[in-house]
Amino acid sequence: MRRFENSRAKYLLYYNAYVRLRPEQQHRKIALCADPSSGLTPEQKELQRVAQDFAKNEMVPNRKNWDENEIFPISTIQKAGSLGFGGMYCREDIGGTGLSRVDSSIVAEALASGCTSTTAYITIHNMCCWMIDKFGNQKQRERWLPDLTSFRKRASYCLTEPGSGSDAASLITTAKSDGDHYIINGSKMFISGESHCYVVMVRTGQSGSKGISCVVIENETPGINLGKNEKKLGWKTQPTHAIMFEDCRVPKKNLIGQEGQGFNIAMHGLNGGRVSIASCSLGAAQATLEMSLEHLAVRKQFGRPLASNQYLQFRLAEMATDLVASRLMVRNAARALDAGSPDLVSLCSMAKLFATEKCFKICNDAIQMHGGYGYLNEYGVHQFMRDARVHTILEGTNEIMRMLISRDLLKEYCIL
Template identity: 65%
Template structure:
């Protein structure tokens, strides 16, 4: 039945607004700074600006046009990620001799921030994959590095990080998944929860208990898909992060070669935590990209949307809100980049700064995206508008890679124990 009269005009107006929004978002995805005060290229070297541009262009051309579809259809965009790997984004801070790009933590943060303007969910998975590849590169022996890293860096194979269990989230050192050594294999039993990529990925970096209670009884095994005894739970239905599957990973008398152990027995928890220090920078960087996109979306919406006879940009209240959003974005970016530099330099304050960066950036960037949605009014709640997806996708960043409550514990413990 055709819509007629005033309703048809309203329907056309709605379609035009949605179409204009898509055009605005595509333009935003193709531009790095627009307003110089929030330009993410400030302070970067010429080389960093070049690969930042490559990442922004990839986000605009290969990710943002498909972001909504990946979310709604829950597509794991394997081929797109392999295209990203061709640009060096599959093993950004893995050493070049096994196929990595050999870049710094700061370089990595810059890249993930740029990619997230195109799709925060997909970029977040790429960041987890990079963390796993780095762990194998850093703590694996020559054979392990040569076996796993090249395929991970090319994203011919994908990796998942397996630490969290149904009964041990923030208290990761209490994990129960066991690995009993029998001859030249470990017999693995237990399960992991909320595993990004679970079931669709090829390599699982698993923390398991080979010794007594506590962190010193934990070891790290690399489990390959297809190993007998490895299975997966149902695909979880999530609020966001829908371009990456999430499942439980289950081990039932799963025989894993001793040759697949990273480091020595008892070093697993230390390996896991060192991986997470970088992971916290990575996920904070993904939040930066989403917030950057949302500031620009909100800015452009205020310039074109009219209420009470004038554009929303003329409202001093909204001007002040936009100013606060921009200030929090730049503040978050500076903190994340400082923490990335500290981690690269192996400074004594690196762990605390990584926790500060993750806490502050993921909280404030979520608030920025949420405020951008509010500025869009009812339109912001429609799935035709990218702003709602950024809100849904980065909400979980305040939970994973160590909850923000745990980040507060790490920071306060550092303050209270230093003399």
């Protein structure tokens, strides 16, 4: 009994001193080799600092509550809009911030270290804004972007259907011409956010990719029905619904680009989306690496800190190396997007494939390093792991990324 009481007292001492004072409430130290600001310009470091401060002050104190109660933090997202994070790489003449893709990746990583799930929605919204800004006409830009880039309104991306996920070109949601309107029927799956505008891929013509068009459908359009909010492993701070369209009359002036250009628009959006979601994985991995360092330095077993264990030291080295390598790949892909490089599809696919898998492993390893504490809701390491898990699936599964990369490698040999 005495031994039990002594052990219990030690546990409570550790719990109150360390677990209740979670690492996000402490000053963290990170070596320069794993510092996300390494190699940035002074302007980029300042941008990163603004995003990090927002994450620390607005996201970190609330993320556990948002996650446990499945709260979509609209007010926090609107505050992000006031900092210019609603249209980061949209043009400034219509309310965008005009950042490069590299700068936007830096922001997404910093925000994701505060709440990965919420940041992932912010990046999806940004992708939708860019698609309107890039491919829409001036009237469309003036109509939608001022409210969207400020986060007064929100946007969602609608491509996946119950019968077409990776095979996106086989989608069957139809848009039949009826005078100056389309009549839209069909459904979309796994749609993030309860939004005001939906950027929807529909079939206006022949089968295959050339028959797909892109339209914006506003949430008050009669005939839109949201399914239930899906129960998910992670990403609990953003709602996920199926959307059904039943005889929705949408003005043809809502068509983005020309008929038949929708698949091309969707793929251009996804190239950037892959960099963005990989950036969110970086933020999750950075947070859990820092939490692991703190834990191993403080937690003692067998009379000495866990950090003195060589096996754990080697695992930390692997985690940090994978994180830095992932960051280099993501920023390289972002530079390719900025430059419009001919190899950007493969570079974005490589970055998404490598970063999402390596960063998920970092998050998962962090739980193991924390032992039983890593499994507790109170501590929150597992929230990053749960949120990062889906990143290997969305914006094109990592199996599709491998297909895209190998196709590019073999195209000169006329095999594929």
